Amino acid sequence: MTDPDIEIPESHPRYESLLTRHRIEAGVDAGITSRQGLIAQGRGEAFDYLLGERTLPAADAAERAAAAHLLLADHPVLSVNGNVAALVPGEVVDLAAATSADIEVNLFNRTDERMERIADHLREHGASEVKGLTADGRIPGLDHERAKVDADGIGDADVVLVPLEDGDRAEALGDLGKVEIVIDLNPMSRSARAADVPIVDNVIRAVPGITEHARDLADADRETLESIVAEFDAGEALTAAERAIREGGDEDGGDAT
Amino acid sequence: MTDPDIEIPESHPRYESLLTRHRIEAGVDAGITSRQGLIAQGRGEAFDYLLGERTLPAADAAERAAAAHLLLADHPVLSVNGNVAALVPGEVVDLAAATSADIEVNLFNRTDERMERIADHLREHGASEVKGLTADGRIPGLDHERAKVDADGIGDADVVLVPLEDGDRAEALGDLGKVEIVIDLNPMSRSARAADVPIVDNVIRAVPGITEHARDLADADRETLESIVAEFDAGEALTAAERAIREGGDEDGGDAT
Numbered sequence: 001m002t003d004p005d006i007e008i009p010e011s012h013p014r015y016e017s018l019l020t021r022h023r024i025e026a027g028v029d030a031g032i033t034s035r036q037g038l039i040a041q042g043r044g045e046a047f048d049y050l051l052g053e054r055t056l057p058a059a060d061a062a063e064r065a066a067a068a069h070l071l072l073a074d075h076p077v078l079s080v081n082g083n084v085a086a087l088v089p090g091e092v093v094d095l096a097a098a099t100s101a102d103i104e105v106n107l108f109n110r111t112d113e114r115m116e117r118i119a120d121h122l123r124e125h126g127a128s129e130v131k132g133l134t135a136d137g138r139i140p141g142l143d144h145e146r147a148k149v150d151a152d153g154i155g156d157a158d159v160v161l162v163p164l165e166d167g168d169r170a171e172a173l174g175d176l177g178k179v180e181i182v183i184d185l186n187p188m189s190r191s192a193r194a195a196d197v198p199i200v201d202n203v204i205r206a207v208p209g210i211t212e213h214a215r216d217l218a219d220a221d222r223e224t225l226e227s228i229v230a231e232f233d234a235g236e237a238l239t240a241a242e243r244a245i246r247e248g249g250d251e252d253g254g255d256a257t
Numbered sequence: 258m259t260d261p262d263i264e265i266p267e268s269h270p271r272y273e274s275l276l277t278r279h280r281i282e283a284g285v286d287a288g289i290t291s292r293q294g295l296i297a298q299g300r301g302e303a304f305d306y307l308l309g310e311r312t313l314p315a316a317d318a319a320e321r322a323a324a325a326h327l328l329l330a331d332h333p334v335l336s337v338n339g340n341v342a343a344l345v346p347g348e349v350v351d352l353a354a355a356t357s358a359d360i361e362v363n364l365f366n367r368t369d370e371r372m373e374r375i376a377d378h379l380r381e382h383g384a385s386e387v388k389g390l391t392a393d394g395r396i397p398g399l400d401h402e403r404a405k406v407d408a409d410g411i412g413d414a415d416v417v418l419v420p421l422e423d424g425d426r427a428e429a430l431g432d433l434g435k436v437e438i439v440i441d442l443n444p445m446s447r448s449a450r451a452a453d454v455p456i457v458d459n460v461i462r463a464v465p466g467i468t469e470h471a472r473d474l475a476d477a478d479r480e481t482l483e484s485i486v487a488e489f490d491a492g493e494a495l496t497a498a499e500r501a502i503r504e505g506g507d508e509d510g511g512d513a514t
Contacts, residue, residue: 046303
């Protein structure tokens, strides 16, 4: 959909890129995007540029597997950091609604002020409940501030979506035995490699992509969802993405030259 | 050399990366690194990661050609923006001394306050004269603010080093018939493609690299310098860098597999 906040038609060839830049700038103004978040945004831009700024078929398959995992879950939670809140606040709320998931704010550089601002920003975009402020649970293996989660949120979840997550956190969450879905444009990152479902795609495309699959699968039976999950191969998805970045070609090997 | 400002030994495997991060953070605190500069820093990190965080032989050859151009020049000028000032202030002063070049501040997002802060920062790192504040010259083909240069600086230069330059500015400078040396970690960027000498290397390695070659060539005769310049092939340098990024291998094709 066209963003009402910026005066650029969706048909503009650089619409997505301009929208992203606009939202990140607004995130800085709102005090929810950090310095590290801006640098991370730049790293993502470079990888997306090399991917051709498109959702690879392998990433679309990962988004479908992610949707199936979230629909099968007893307690799915969507983790939100500063960049995710800035880039896809309404899209996260839509995904939570489509999969009956909780939304929990989790920051690498946690301050009460940023936590509150991000929770407010999500509520302004339609979130009814935002977790993460209680912080009465801990992820083992991380230092105190990084370890904080809500006991009845990520602490209790069986499936967690962590877009743009730090490598240490992604690995520690993976060690907890939860199903971990990561969105990361660098297929060589520790976060992507730690994930059960690594989605190598721009978060601005990936989150609506998962939602679309979740809506499509809303009436599917468990058997169908379980077969989608079983057929997904994380290693293949990472290999396809790395090949697309390195070779700049079609990740299915469709180019015969 | 080990930076006196940070308590990390130069032998640390992540020394260069930590030093870079430290200097960028300090640049934000000092009001000389912009939001766009932080995002650009992230893009550079991603490309440097894919290059293996090393100076390719082709980049070293480009740095030697850049040194020869600067030494042959009647009036060489080193252009400095916010990220360059934050990342390599002392190194730019060293290069200016080794090549008798002027230093000129040129900002994509020009404000008098940032111009003054950057000039002050360079003076604190040993610069005796910093140009760019007069702004009585114009680069044709750019809008008013972007076009500003000093008439007796970049306006009068025959060789210009523009590290981390915007694509529009790099192309407009190239159209002026000046010899343009660009430092850019993205070999596919318009800036790199517009350059007579594109150096695809981290500015934190490239600027000291040029200085080292300039000192090595200090007593060389014009014939030697001119043959170094003549033998350099910009297209080959870009191809080698793109191959290294895309294939992740040795850009000289040394790997037989």
